[in-house]
Amino acid sequence: ATFGLGRPATADEIAAWDIDVRPDGVGLPEGSGDVTTGEEIFTDRCAVCHGDFGEAVGRWPVLAGGQGTLSDDRPNKTIGSFWPYLSTVYDYVHRAMPFGDAQSLTADETYAITAYLLYLNDIVDDEEFVLSRDNFLEVEMPNAEGFMPDDRMETEFPVFVKADVCMENCKDAVEITGRAAILDVTPEETRARQLKEAVDKAKSGTAADAVTVDSAPPVSLEGGPAGTAAPTEQVAATETAPAAPTADAAPAETAAPDPQLVAAGEKVFKKCQACHQVGEDAKNRAGPQLNGIVGRTAGTVEGFKYSKPMAEAGANGLVWDHAELSGFLTKPRDYLKGTKMSFAGLKDQADIDAVVAYLSTFAAD
Amino acid sequence: EGDPLITELQDWNHVLGDGVDANPYGMPSRHEAHVKRRSVEWLTADPVSSVNFTPLHELDGIITPNGLCFERHHGGVADIEPAKHRLMINGLVDTPLVFTMQDLMRFPRENRVYFLECAANSGMEWRGAQLNGCQFTHGMIHNVMYTGVPLRLILEEAGVKTNGKWIMPEGADAAAMTRSIPIEKAMDDCLVAFKMNGEALRPEQGYPLRLVVPGWEGNMWIKWLRRIEVGDQPWHHREETSKYTDLLENGTARRFTWEMDAKSVITNPSPQAPILHSKGPTVLTGVAWSGRGTIPRVDVTIDGGKNWHEARMSGPSFDKSMHRFYYDFDWDGTPLLLQSRAHDSTGYVQPTKEELRQFRGVNSIYHNNGIQTWYVNEKGIAENVEIS
Structure with a gap:
């Protein structure tokens, strides 16, 4: 029995949302792209996080290399070494990338990026290689056979399902073989430390326990060792076009900003950090670096590919003073139709004032 | 003579507090500000695609307050x-x-x-x-x-x-x-x-x-x-x-390792929740769960697995839900090695980390349900350790 709820979906609605791609090729759209074109797009849209050759910046995923390392002590799981199906690459790149601008890539661009990723992983070696729906299924991924179904019920269950467990005198001696304190990677926790200090003060006695040190580097969610230094290449030249001082400059640009407001703005800026950097090593990511943004002419950071409307707004004299930034940040897409900035906006004017105050503390280089 | 908190008039004993609607959608007491989700910055590349963690050591019972449910x-x-x-x-x-x-x-x-x-x-x-x-x-x-x-x-x-x-x-x-x-x-x-x-x-x-x-x-x-x-x-x-x-x-x-194996952890004492009193009556508590059913039983050891004690389960036991356990004991003030071991309704017993490694090595990332050990020193301070 049904309830007669809902309504039939239209063909256009299904087409708009049904973007998934499967290993058998179902869902692949018409289109094609070659390695060389893919390299250009990748350099422009992806390299800021994944590195020019898929080697990754900071803790972003490594996309290339690692073949033959899966049984190593520290495996390097990349598209080439680990991913079983090429369709997953296409689906994911189109579905969720670039980070902060999902579903902005056309079918041709996605084919081209996918082709370039095959090239970076030595799965194709011809820069002229063109990937399309027609030859997509011919590409075999190196680790296609590397997966098996969950076998816990067959392998582990017979051992871990126990009718009886030992309750008394189960072992003679116990030794500490490793301790987290050695690594000291737990986030600074004021209260825990306060508690410990309080306990230390309140009680006497000293701890004297021998331990074996396990000094392996910490392991992160992404599987790689944590705390690896971010690459230092960074810092592209950021010759911002010097903005002409404007007569109607907002107070934030003339008076020194309120330190409390700046501190609040630093918190608000966390919402922006996925795409924008400030400070000494700031460079362009999904969005342009923001040193000197307050007072800067719109669309003028060197090396950043702006949307056409943004570039035009700058050419027409838009300068990012407090009022203009306020308008933009309230609802970017209403303020400037066609902007690439995929950010919903800051609802609270206090947040906007704070973040503008924070940004005003970063001068153009 | 006596506790000034009793013998002297306190602010809250004579000054009126907030009326209704001061907080139309209520928040916890300001004295609970330390009870919050926390993240580990080095775990992921960016806070927008990241995770934070439920403060299990601050909770009791089996229900997680909505504002403390971890985010991923x-x-x-x-x-x-x-x-x-x-x-x-x-x-x-x-x-x-x-x-x-x-x-x-x-x-x-x-x-x-x-x-x-x-x-x-x-x-x-x-x-x-x-x-x-x-x-x-x-x-x-x-x-x-x-x-x-x-x-x-x-x-x-x-x-x-x-x-x-x-x-x-x-x-x-x-x-x-x-x-x-x-x-x-x-x-x-x-x-x-x-x-x-x-x-x-x-x-x-x-x-x-x-x-x-x-x-x-x-x-x-x-x-x-x-x-x-x-x-x-x-x-x-x-x-x-x-x-x-x-x-x-x-x-x-x-692949397709969907079910969560039976697991438990002692939430108190634990590194963020040291024993603050001296020897005597001590409440040890924790949570246990299984993706395959209920948790009829949890065992607890305070001597690193030499001897185990069946914990006291308290609170409702729902299928595929968290369960609360307690072990009430007299702490003699000497160091402790604490572990808990969950049994689920299929008869599965939570394995040690070493038993798991025998099957899976150390690169699985996911589905680590091994037994957790806390070392508590004579001051009551707890830390995360592994033992033989």
């Missing part, structure tokens, strides 16, 4: 106006359908309590003790009561074709999260939920709509649920190939 999202928290939200069912169905939130509220609904555990919970501990605090080692879990519509009813409304063997739920967020789920599970106990603990889902938990996949890894509980496609085979998308597959020592990986 891959493209930030989607901000969706419920009137603009749609759920589409398409693929191998008789009639592809679109539902509004109002439509969904007209289906018969159910209330059920389930734990949601991220498959990567304790994933940083495979190679050894690493983080000091059960919030960080075990805090990718929460346990709430969901109100929602059985997924079966919604799928039946569209009419699943006989060759429809899998579903693919998809999120409306900027990550458009997808997973493949076999139709048997979809028709069994999955819910399309809109409430948690009686109130609307929190935005970070998928407001206005999320999938509930009882007992299975949290990544499958698609948040901001906007579409469910029915197909004849799995999609093998990024979250079930590149991620959420378990790499074994020999270089092959298990």
